[in-house]
Amino acid sequence: MDHPGGYRAPRARINPDSNRSWLRRALPVVLAHRWMFGSALALAFVGLVISVQIPSLLQGAIDNAIVTHRDQLGHYLWWIGGLAAATLVTGYLSRLLLFRTAYEIEYDLRNIMYEHLTGLSFPFFDRAQTGQLISRANSDIRSVQMYLTFAPFILVQCGIAVVAFGYMLAINVPLALVSMLPMPLVFLAGRRMQNTMFPVSWLIQSRLAEVATVVDENVNGVRVVKSFAAEGRQLQAAQRAANRLRWAYVKDADLRAHWTPAVQNLPRVGLVIVLLLGGYLAVQGELGVGAILAFNSYLMLMQMPFQMVGMLIMMGQRAAASAQRLYEVLDEQPEIVDAPDARELTGCAGEVEFDSVRFGYAEGPDVLQDFSLRVHQGETVALVGRTASGKSTVARLLPRFYDVRSGAVRVDGIDVRALTTHSLREAVGVVLDEPFLFSESIRDNIAYGRPDADITDIERAARVAGAHEFITELPEGYDTVIGERGYTLSGGQRQRIAIARTLLVNPPVLVLDDATSAVDVQTEQRIHAGLGELLAGRTTLVIAHRLSTISLADRVVLVEGGRVVAEGTHTELLATTPLYSEVLATAADDDMTGATA
Numbered sequence: 256m257d258h259p260g261g262y263r264a265p266r267a268r269i270n271p272d273s274n275r276s277w278l279r280r281a282l283p284v285v286l287a288h289r290w291m292f293g294s295a296l297a298l299a300f301v302g303l304v305i306s307v308q309i310p311s312l313l314q315g316a317i318d319n320a321i322v323t324h325r326d327q328l329g330h331y332l333w334w335i336g337g338l339a340a341a342t343l344v345t346g347y348l349s350r351l352l353l354f355r356t357a358y359e360i361e362y363d364l365r366n367i368m369y370e371h372l373t374g375l376s377f378p379f380f381d382r383a384q385t386g387q388l389i390s391r392a393n394s395d396i397r398s399v400q401m402y403l404t405f406a407p408f409i410l411v412q413c414g415i416a417v418v419a420f421g422y423m424l425a426i427n428v429p430l431a432l433v434s435m436l437p438m439p440l441v442f443l444a445g446r447r448m449q450n451t452m453f454p455v456s457w458l459i460q461s462r463l464a465e466v467a468t469v470v471d472e473n474v475n476g477v478r479v480v481k482s483f484a485a486e487g488r489q490l491q492a493a494q495r496a497a498n499r500l501r502w503a504y505v506k507d508a509d510l511r512a513h514w515t516p517a518v519q520n521l522p523r524v525g526l527v528i529v530l531l532l533g534g535y536l537a538v539q540g541e542l543g544v545g546a547i548l549a550f551n552s553y554l555m556l557m558q559m560p561f562q563m564v565g566m567l568i569m570m571g572q573r574a575a576a577s578a579q580r581l582y583e584v585l586d587e588q589p590e591i592v593d594a595p596d597a598r599e600l601t602g603c604a605g606e607v608e609f610d611s612v613r614f615g616y617a618e619g620p621d622v623l624q625d626f627s628l629r630v631h632q633g634e635t636v637a638l639v640g641r642t643a644s645g646k647s648t649v650a651r652l653l654p655r656f657y658d659v660r661s662g663a664v665r666v667d668g669i670d671v672r673a674l675t676t677h678s679l680r681e682a683v684g685v686v687l688d689e690p691f692l693f694s695e696s697i698r699d700n701i702a703y704g705r706p707d708a709d710i711t712d713i714e715r716a717a718r719v720a721g722a723h724e725f726i727t728e729l730p731e732g733y734d735t736v737i738g739e740r741g742y743t744l745s746g747g748q749r750q751r752i753a754i755a756r757t758l759l760v761n762p763p764v765l766v767l768d769d770a771t772s773a774v775d776v777q778t779e780q781r782i783h784a785g786l787g788e789l790l791a792g793r794t795t796l797v798i799a800h801r802l803s804t805i806s807l808a809d810r811v812v813l814v815e816g817g818r819v820v821a822e823g824t825h826t827e828l829l830a831t832t833p834l835y836s837e838v839l840a841t842a843a844d845d846d847m848t849g850a851t852a
């Protein structure tokens with residue numbers, strides 16, 4: 256399906272059967288471009304068939320026109336010139352189509368990878384390293400693409416070696432057979448080379464990914480690095496990764512230097528044999544000089560494919576290693592998928608229930624144990640608790656970023672696992688404390704969930720989120736493009752844009768995970784005033800450290816060790832639960848400790 260903006264979905268998928276060889280798994284992607292690819296190969300074949308004719312014309316020119324004067328030389332020259340021109344044209348067209356196929360295949364592979372990554376769930380991204388993913392999406396895809404397109408091309412060239420051999424047989428059978436003697440050796444050397452180089456190719460790809468990871472962390476973590484004046488240490492880490500990569504490359508070059516001359520030069524031994532035996536036969540008068548020349552030309556024609564076989568083997572090694580790295584990602588199944596009979600959540604009222612939920616990340620220990628909480632339609636509940644008590648985890652389970660180990664999370668009485676994730680996440684808006692903003696205009700960032708929203712709605716959402724004022728003070732207002740991750744804005748400004756972004760979607764259930772932590776108290780109060788109107792009728796879960804945020808809530812729930820240990824109004828909890836006062840008192844926020852003192 257073609258999308259607006261020129262995006263074309265991949266024409267085929269990688270075969271999901273992981274028991275098949277990597278090539279068979281990739282075949283559907285190649286076959287999706289069979290017409291263009293087939294034409295490129297057919298043209299290459301035609302070009303080679305034409306070029307195979309030239310040596311026999313050369314033989315005729317020498318033996319029949321130059322030596323014996325039986326034919327006219329000009330006649331041969333015209334033919335040779337004409338065929339040379341034809342190989343030029345076919346060479347141009349076949350390469351044009353081949354490169355187009357190569358980039359179409361690369362485009363498909365990249366989109367297959369990207370679509371797959373987009374479909375994966377949070378547990379995968381908790382484990383994955385960005386650098387690894389970037390390297391898989393770049394260099395691994397490139398090396399697989401190179402092999403998929405150039406290997407058949409080289410094989411066509413090898414096919415022509417067979418034709419050339421036929422011509423050689425027609426000239427002189429013993430000479431043709433003897434000239435082929437070194438070929439089994441070429442094959443054996445190729446096999447040895449293949450076995451020795453594979454592990455190194457694998458190493459190179461994984462070390463390229465290591466380097467990408469270090470670079471990614473150095474760039475993304477630059478603020479931490481600089482604030483700890485740890486540039487030296489980072490540089491050392493980068494050097495270590497670069498050294499490890501260099502070692503693998505040197506090893507690769509070493510092996511290549513060892514094997515390539517053998518694989519490439521063994522066929523030349525055939526040339527020596529031709530000169531020896533052919534020369535002898537010519538002296539005996541059994542072979543014309545032109546025939547020896549033609550024979551030589553055929554052998555030269557055959558050399559190229561044989562030399563390319565060496566290259567093909569090396570490319571094959573790298574491509575196999577790269578394909579396995581790609582398949583590692585592509586074989587990753589999303590943990591969170593819609594059930595076959597999943598329902599759409601329509602007209603969500605906003606009843607939320609956590610029923611004896613037990614949950615932990617990956618293979619880790621339980622973070623939530625027997626966590627039960629019911630939030631009624633239109634109610635605002637604040638989750639309060641010590642750090643690492645599991646508050647954010649509760650917030651992540653509601654939009655089904657993760658699945659519970661036991662128990663259930665329900666919206667409107669329906670288990671979230673029985674709903675389509677799309678409709679669930681449309682109904683549950685989440686604002687995180689460290690929001691991610693895109694390198695686009697502020698207007699586009701706020702309209703992220705509703706790209707068709709008009710500017711009036713965008714401004715209204717920004718006003719409620721307390722962002723309108725500072726946005727209009729920016730030189731280009733709503734059209735201001737923010738830097739990567741919005742770093743040109745302050746933490747509080749980014750939070751306000753993120754709140755506006757969620758409010759614009761107008762979800763019936765709202766989760767604010769410390770969403771105003773970086774905003775000053777006055778601004779927070781303004782946001783709350785705006786939110787007060789908006790929260791009416793909306794079910795809201797606020798994860799709060801500050802009293803000012805807690806004051807928004809109808810009910811406060813105290814979380815400790817992954818369960819609800821007390822609930823009530825702020826005043827009730829203060830009066831009845833010492834842990835509550837303790838949590839508030841130890842909260843890092845100055846204003847909160849100040850308020851509770």
Ligand SMILES: Nc1ncnc2c1ncn2[C@@H]1O[C@H](COP(=O)(O)OP(=O)(O)OP(=O)(O)O)[C@@H](O)[C@H]1O
Pocket residue numbers: 381616617619622640641642643644645646647648649
């Ligand atoms: N993505 C994750 N993978 C593995 N463990 C995690 C992940 N996120 C959180 N945890 C662990 O789960 C526990 C609860 O974390 P959570 O973020 O829910 O706490 P919190 O109460 O929100 O803390 P805070 O107030 O400091 O934000 C912690 O021990 C944390 O190490």
